Amino acid sequence: MRRAFLAVADFISLVLGYVSQVLLLVLIASMLYEVVARYVFRAPTLWAFDVAYMATGALFILGAARCLRQDAHVRIDFLSSRLPARVRGTIEGVAYLFVLCPIYGWLAYIAGQRTVRAYMTGEVETVSPWAPLMWPFYSALMIGLAALALQLAAEGIRMLLAPKGDDTFKLEA
Template identity: 70%
Template structure:
């Protein structure tokens, strides 16, 4: 059961990590188009700013779970590096499972409520001349936050059950 959960969490994180990489391509393509349209043809777009902030926000949130899976987040460990492995594992496990996971799960829940409300009301970005619908953006943020919560639970379980120095108890996908 534990392996199934860890594999599921890792698989979702990896999949969303690839989606985040695709968002980078969307961001680059939209910005290149805007620069050419604005400076090459004197015809700026009305949607470039919205695409830029939405794709940037989505790529960071969708990539967060994968970054946690690969231990790529910045960590200041001048104290924990001096602790025994078991103590480090216990601290990480408790922090991930009982502090961070519930916080990000609650943020995902709030994001889901916001996305549903935006869908039902047809909410648009009010400060934009393009006025895009907001529910797809909120939904993508919610998915990223939920995946991060799931990965926090998985990493917390790993830290508590297998506190190795290199944290290599990973399920390969």
């Protein structure tokens, strides 16, 4: 059961990591198109700014769970690096599982409520001349936050059972 949960969390993080890579390509393509349209053809787009901020926000939050799984988040660990692996793993496991996971789960819930409300009301970006629908963007934020909460739970379990540097119990999926 535990291995299945970890495998599911890792798989979701992996897939969303690939989605965030595709969104990076969308961001690059849209910005290149905007530059050419604006400076070569003197015809700027209405949608480039909206695509840029939505793609950037979505790719960062959708890639966050994968980044956590790969232990690629920036952290300041000058104190914790001096602790034994078991103590450090326990502290990180408790923080991930009982502090951060519930916080990000709650944020995902709030984002889900905002997504449903935006869908039901047909909410659009009010400061944009293009006025895109907002629920797809809110959906991406909700999915990314939920995946991050799930990955925090998985990493918390891993840390509590097998802290980094301790090879006595491996739970790699």
